[in-house]
Amino acid sequence: MAQTAEAGIDLAVVRELMSHFKPQDHQEAQELILSALQEINEHFGYVSLEAAEIVADHLDTTVNRIYGLLTFYADFRTEPRGRHFMLLCHGMSCYVLGSQQLVQDLKDRYGVGDGDTTADGELTVQVVNGCLGVCDRAPIVKLDDSFHGDLTPDSLNDVIQRAIAARRAAEGSHVNPIRDLHSNPA
Amino acid sequence: MSTLSATSTPIQLSSRADFEAYRDQAVQRWASLWNGNQTVVSVGIGSCSVAKGALDVFAACEAALQGQEGIVRQVSCDGACWMEPWIEVKRPGQPPVIYGNLAPSEISDVLAGRLEARAIGVRAEQPLGSIPPLARLPFFKHQQRIVLANVGVIDPDSIEDAIARGAYSAYLKVLFDLSGEEAIAELTASGLRGRGGAGFPAGIKWESGRKAKARPKFVVCNSHEGEPNVYKDRRIHEGDPHRILEGILIACIACGAERGYNYIGGEYPLAIKRFRKAVQDAERLGLIGKNVLGSGKNVAFRVRTGGGAYICGEGSALMYSIMGVRGQPRTKPPRSVEEGIWKRPTVANNTETLANVPDIILKGGEWYAGIGTEKSKGTKLMTVQGPLKTMGLVEVPMGITLRTLIEEVWGGMRDGYRFKGIQTGGVSAGPLKEEHLDLPIDFDSLTSEGGMLGSGGFAVFDESVCAVDYARYLTAFNRYESCSKCVPCRLGNPALVEILDRIRLGRGAEADLPLMDRTSKHIIELSLCGLGQVAPAPLLGMMKMYPEEFRAHIVDGVCPSGVCPISADDAVLAAGD
Missing domain, CATH: 3.40.30.10 (Glutaredoxin)
Incomplete structure (x- = not known):
């Protein structure tokens, strides 16, 4: 269920979601970035900067690249949803x-x-x-x-x-x- | 949802004999399902029917059968959107009867045989009482189902159902009986052409994939249909995911690829869920992995999902998206078959193309080449939108006319709507009018009039739709979906939308018509990828088919359909975005 602005994003949940992504190598890690972001976007309704940082750390990339993806693909939001x-x-x-x-x-x-x-x-x-x-x-x-x-x-x-x-x-x-x-x- | 899928955890198979024994068992179980002393109720559950309450219908069926000899199973939507939600009831000793347009409250009456008015057809040669054979209804009569053969028949979450109905038999043949060359020869003989729109011969593509030297090699199934009037691939995923998976695995073995990918549009959650389940089951069964069924052949598999960017249906953009970057196309050559995912040779095919492969391998290329027209072989999935009576997804032989499709298969216009035209080729071609409806549909015949088969997505529009406004809608779609990499597409499409808005507001000048022609020509000739190269095609088509409407807006200052805000002020232009 999407959460609203007041609730914010529980980073412990993000870390738990990320723990299911276990890339074998750097190539696979890159292939998983979009899926990881989709998971967060679906769970919280958007991807916050803090959540993006966790994804970047987990999948060995930079937060800049993550924002490049978040702003390109239409399904992602970087702001919380309404109720x-x-x-x-x-x-x-x-x-x-x-x-x-x-x-x-x-x-x-x-x-x-x-x-x-x-x-x-x-x-x-x-x-x-x-x-x-x-x-x-x-x-x-x-x-x-x-x-x-x-x-x-x-x-x-x-x-x-x-x-x-x-x-x-x-x-x-x-x-x-x-x-x-x-x-x-x- | 757990009651919806009945599959137990499959066991690991390690040889050809293992698989054949498993298949024999599955076939027997399938037969006993239908020949027993029980009522079998199948509920069509796809993303489309769920939106119309199919899950409630499923629950009602379970409740109604409580304490009786009977089972309720899920199948997928079989393409007939117009009869959803629907159920199929197989009573002991009788052929299955389809009931449609049901409310949960009607289920107990339907199952008790008290509501035969809801019966749509019977799966038999002969009528059952007053219920006609399903295959004789106009919607089904013209169809020839190869790709859709199991859609709406099997439980898509059950690999056992799929195998009972023949899944992975062609894969077995490619693993053990045919060499890669022989498999590709069948594909070449079949004349199968790519179903994504371009119509490139699949056999030639596989051949170059096989010959490519670099390692590892990949096969990608392009399941990212993003056009606003195409929903064929998601229905195959929802209805028969194993057929797609089998097609990809066959391509991997035939081309000698180490890994198969399926890239599915992120906006189809049910398609993704069912396909992932299919991959899991096939892995558990030992159909994916190392030394598959003891054949000595290895194949790995990955599912990747898109993020709502139409451009990712373009080959190179799709591969960039898989690699976790922005999906922006690159110049070609090198083609993807030389340098694709991770710069390795990659054979990319459309979902529907790959879904045709198992039957071609099993029945032979010659069989397939006997269907369709001279240059376009086989069947084609077609989808339609607009005010029609029996809308849905159909699989018809190439060469059928638009008139047959619209007037018979899709039931003609709804009451109160008059046919004005049909938009073809998704957002990549122009419309056709009444006088073109007798053209046969294949890869080449529609193009002479500015139409296109494309991926088989059509939209019928009626006289309440204004050609200028519709052209703006289609151009605005392409503007929105432009990846912004190259200038002609990034700036040209917004320019076209601006000019169209001017015309819609009654401020167009006659010089705008040649200006749009010129701008379109720039976009078409100078854009990098297929999206830009066809982006102005719908506008050019509308201008060609309905020049009088454009002139009416510009010269007479009226919108004949009464749609455009022709006398409104600037605020509307600003807000109409």
């Missing part, structure tokens, strides 16, 4: 059936574009330039762990608000999610 993480599919089915309007609406309503997090830290949006592979329910998003298809800008907003409200209810918060979001225009 909710949404992949917005921008594949061809989704485009043909209106995903551009969803992107636009997120910008208008929440002030977030590709890779951005809302000012209140609730939602991070990542636009998938490839395809999520659920094409017959386009346009589709994956919000946290579930897919939502056949979306319009309004129904997407409902989906987001419901997810935020459900989480807050579970946390016992009494803040009105809608008013709260609107009080933080980006």
Whole structure:
């Protein structure tokens, strides 16, 4: 599960993850850098400088090279995710059936574009330039762990608000999610 | 999830006889699964169907069969996205029946035979009551399944299922009966051409790999499909990972390579998981390693995953990515078969190419050459997106027409949508219109009209899609995915997007059309790699097929489809990125 900014990255967990990577030689160590970063990115939702340093030490490389990779490959983040993480599919089915309007609406309503997090830290949006592979329910998003298809800008907003409200209810918060979001225009 | 995979830990096999005994047992177990006095329910579980609740359907099936004679097993999605989630029910004494578009709440009724309206087809020659044979449905009728033969049939997590259905028999043949030259001769005779898009003859590539002197040598399977309308390779991984692994291992033995790689796009977690499991099982069984089955031949294997960079599907970029650096292509020559991973000879093939290899080795090159057209042999996986009725992944013989695919296989346009065109070749070619639909699909026929087979990814669009806006989408994809190494691609594609935005906003000038032509020509001629060399192709195709729409934006100041923000102000341009 992704962790949020407040929690930071537990470096003991990073070291534990790294202990499973046992390269035989320097060549194999280099081949494993991307996999190691993927593991961390998946576990924490991003790769921090401290985590990158551990990977660099473990696999016999430099943190500069690691940052070269983190900024080249689209899957990686170097900043923490918001409390909710949404992949917005921008594949061809989704485009043909209106995903551009969803992107636009997120910008208008929440002030977030590709890779951005809302000012209140609730939602991070990542636009998938490839395809999520659920094409017959386009346009589709994956919000946290579930897919939502056949979306319009309004129904997407409902989906987001419901997810935020459900989480807050579970946390016992009494803040009105809608008013709260609107009080933080980006 | 543990209930989903039934495989026990396989035992180590150390000779040909060992393997054959194991296979005989597997075949027997497979047969008794289907001939017993039990109901066998197979649930199609792929990344696509999971998104639609297939895991809940699986749980519902287990609950419904509790206390009865029956088992629930997982298979993969068989390509028919339109009927997901689906299950196959084999009742004792009856052929298997497929039920589709199910909700978990309907499962108990379906299994009790009270909801036959959900039946889609029966796996038999003859109808079962009012249920038609599956093979006669338009979606399946035109298909000839070689690569997909086991997809949706076997449990992808079970090496035993795969072996019962013939996996690794071709590998056995290459290990013991055929020399490397003989295996490559079969491949050459088959006429198999690379399925990644370029269509290079696979036999010739293997031949140069075999002749390469430097050591060690490698084989790489390119499973990084990143185009926004292609999902064929991930479905093979999810449905029949052993076929891909067998193809790579055969290539290693035939070319004399020490190690095989599979480079899988990081965005397909289920494909990666199932393929890793396949490799583990094959290693445990002794099909990978030193002195495989006592043949004296060694082969090692590594799985590597990508990080969401489309460019890593390009051969040299892929190898850089495997070596743990940025995936940026280099100039060629030397070709990868001379200097690839770690500067060693590397044979790189597309997943689908390698997945065809086991059958070619088993049945012979001549058999394969009998399928398809004169210059494009065999079958091809095709995927489609857009407002169609029965979307999905299909495997059809080369030479089928687009019209048959769209109107029959994929069920025609959904109600309320009118066909306008079909984007071909992923993001690497132009669209085709109604009048081109009777062209046969193969490597060469579509190019005369500016289309391309490419990796078999199509996108149908309807009249609500504006050609200018669509061209911007496709160009923006290439702009985003440019690796930024060489200038024409790095600066040229953003320039094209800027001009297109100008036109979308109603501020285009007539001079913009030749300007886009010129800029495109620069990008095509001066770019280093395949991405840049085809990046402007969708735009040029749109301009060629729909010139009147570009003119309407520029001259008349209207967007005929009503999509472009033609009268909006600058803020929209800034925000529309």
